[in-house]
Amino acid sequence: METALRVGILGGSGYTGVELLRILATHPQAEVAAVTSRKAAGQPVADMFPSLRGWVDLDFADPDPGYLAEQCDVVFCGVPHGVAMHQVPALLERGVRVVDLSADFRIADRTTYERWYNETHAAPEWLERAVYGLPEVNAEPIRGARLVANPGCYPTAVQLAFLPLLEAGAVDPEGLVADAKSGASGAGREAKTHLLLAEAADSMSAYGVAGHRHLPEIEQGMTRAAAGPVEVTFVPHLAPMIRGIHADCYSRLQDPEMDVQGLFEERFKNSPFVDVMPSGSHPATRTVRGSNLCRLAVHQPKGGKQLVVLSVIDNLVKGAAGQAVQNMNLMAGLPEATGLNVPPMLP
Ligand SMILES: NC(=O)C1=CN([C@@H]2O[C@H](COP(=O)(O)OP(=O)(O)OC[C@H]3O[C@@H](n4cnc5c(N)ncnc54)[C@H](OP(=O)(O)O)[C@@H]3O)[C@@H](O)[C@H]2O)C=CC1
Numbered sequence: 001m002e003t004a005l006r007v008g009i010l011g012g013s014g015y016t017g018v019e020l021l022r023i024l025a026t027h028p029q030a031e032v033a034a035v036t037s038r039k040a041a042g043q044p045v046a047d048m049f050p051s052l053r054g055w056v057d058l059d060f061a062d063p064d065p066g067y068l069a070e071q072c073d074v075v076f077c078g079v080p081h082g083v084a085m086h087q088v089p090a091l092l093e094r095g096v097r098v099v100d101l102s103a104d105f106r107i108a109d110r111t112t113y114e115r116w117y118n119e120t121h122a123a124p125e126w127l128e129r130a131v132y133g134l135p136e137v138n139a140e141p142i143r144g145a146r147l148v149a150n151p152g153c154y155p156t157a158v159q160l161a162f163l164p165l166l167e168a169g170a171v172d173p174e175g176l177v178a179d180a181k182s183g184a185s186g187a188g189r190e191a192k193t194h195l196l197l198a199e200a201a202d203s204m205s206a207y208g209v210a211g212h213r214h215l216p217e218i219e220q221g222m223t224r225a226a227a228g229p230v231e232v233t234f235v236p237h238l239a240p241m242i243r244g245i246h247a248d249c250y251s252r253l254q255d256p257e258m259d260v261q262g263l264f265e266e267r268f269k270n271s272p273f274v275d276v277m278p279s280g281s282h283p284a285t286r287t288v289r290g291s292n293l294c295r296l297a298v299h300q301p302k303g304g305k306q307l308v309v310l311s312v313i314d315n316l317v318k319g320a321a322g323q324a325v326q327n328m329n330l331m332a333g334l335p336e337a338t339g340l341n342v343p344p345m346l347p
Pocket residue numbers: 010011012013014015016017036037038039040063077078079080081083101102103151152153185186187188189190315316319320
């Protein structure tokens with residue numbers, strides 16, 4: 001067997017970090033060599049995450065890029081946006097390849113990034129060199145990338161639902177609506193009042209309706225797919241569940257007679273993690289939990305022009321850690337699904 005890839009996780013004590021550790025624990029070609037946390041440096045990983053007892057025998061280390069570069073061939077960044085951009089250049093300059101799960105390198109246009117994220121970009125020279133890590137679109141450039149910007153969770157679910165339609169010019173690109181619900185783990189592991197059990201359970205609320213930071217990321221990908229301007233209304237919601245994203249994606253067909261089901265089946269026939277369900281299906285988030293799958297279902301109510309595509313993912317897997325490992329596999333020349341072929345957990 002070839003030597004395993006030595007993998008590091010910058011920000012390993014958060015939700016995407018523990019999900020990366022879970023997935024990598026059974027990956028046949030990767031070995032986790034370093035995991036960082038400022039607060040837990042020096043403590044065994046399995047003390048913080050007893051679920052990994054017997055699987056991960058490492059202590060958390062300080063987030064020092066020099067140390068990570070010594071130990072690792074590839075580093076995943078599971079740190080908040082605004083943090084990764086300060087750490088990533090030092091890793092890249094030392095020859096480490098990086099998959100950044102934060103938003104720092106997703107938006108190629110610096111001005112757009114700075115407007116939506118309200119801060120000056122610390123590594124603008126890497127913005128254009130980063131490859132947007134949606135494997136269903138960019139598999140080839142991802143293979144050769146030094147820096148992959150892993151997509152956001154909502155943008156993954158929404159783009160996969162719209163891309164076939166936009167690439168084929170099948171819908172009005174200016175009348176797109178994405179109504180999406182996310183589980184609370186999408187907001188990370190830091191304490192926040194709106195995520196307390198008594199605030200988030202048994203309730204559902206929209207947020208960011210006037211403009212969520214995922215909107216420019218969604219529009220960037222969809223503009224590329226449509227090869228022209230798109231107009232998207234994006235309404236995210238916090239739903240009373242732990243994992244999962246359910247996106248209802250609305251558009252107007254140019255030709256209601258078009259075989260939309262056939263279009264989706266053809267577009268994703270070589271995508272191991274996109275399941276185009278029979279037309280009229282109702283996918284549930286629980287049918288993808290713990291897996292790297294995106295399940296899509298096409299609906300054409302009354303056979304008219306209005307089209308509804310339902311898209312479900314696990315925000316921590318296809319929306320974050322699983323997609324990041326899919327990208328690492330491509331970068332390493334491995335089959336895309338290596339270490340990711342597990343069925344979802346249900347119930
Ligand atoms: N949760 C989700 O569903 C998704 C998250 N993402 C993105 O992935 C990234 C990680 O998210 P998530 O795991 O949920 O976040 P968490 O808040 O759960 O974890 C953040 C991690 O980053 C570390 N960290 C925080 N600040 C710093 C810093 N200044 N320097 C070094 N390390 C730091 C924390 O550890 P410590 O404080 O101990 O150092 C912790 O390990 C974020 O950018 C997020 O937006 C992307 C897609 C989906």
